[in-house]
Amino acid sequence: KAGVTQTPRYLIKTRGQQVTLSCSPISGHRSVSWYQQTPGQGLQFLFEYFSETQRNKGNFPGRFSGRQFSNSRSEMNVSTLELGDSALYLCASSYLTSGATGELFFGEGSRLTVL
């Protein structure tokens, strides 16, 4: 069974640009969540999607957005990039249904560098 797949793995952007990251969850998993990981702040929750609906949102500015497609694949977008957006962006999927809590399966992440 394939794991969570994230693309691209590495990317470099400049301030003011926008970026789109993609995540394919484990087959059969309908819940996808996104996290930002930085050395200073650790892992911080961005948002969670279930059946194409955003279920929870973390404390990030509106420049950060996401969506989920009918096949459960998800994308996140960051517009007007700032230097502080440099981070590892991790996607995680779960087999549990809406409202439940359980194990998250993480992808390898997309490492974004903003120059």
Added chain:
Amino acid sequence: GQNIDQPTEMTATEGAIVQINCTYQTSGFNGLFWYQQHAGEAPTFLSYNVLDGLEEKGRFSSFLSRSKGYSYLLLKELQMKDSASYLCARSQAGTALIFGKGTTLSVSS
């Protein structure tokens, strides 16, 4: 991470036992996770506690006290491959987890 406290670094030797503590804010608590993350790799699930007590899984055990807002991860018979970051996380809603900043464990021979 907000409301989650764990030590930044710990060191230990092969074969030893180490306990990594985690304290968290109890309001809205829905469960406590431990994840392991090797450098450059994705976090992997170790344990999930929702009730008070000790859960044992091979060399790793996790303890929870809901009333005290306290958990610990116990690693026995340490091996070099256990050198990693250990992340404590509390469940907030759905799959939204609040993570601590992680404890970097270094195991030496």
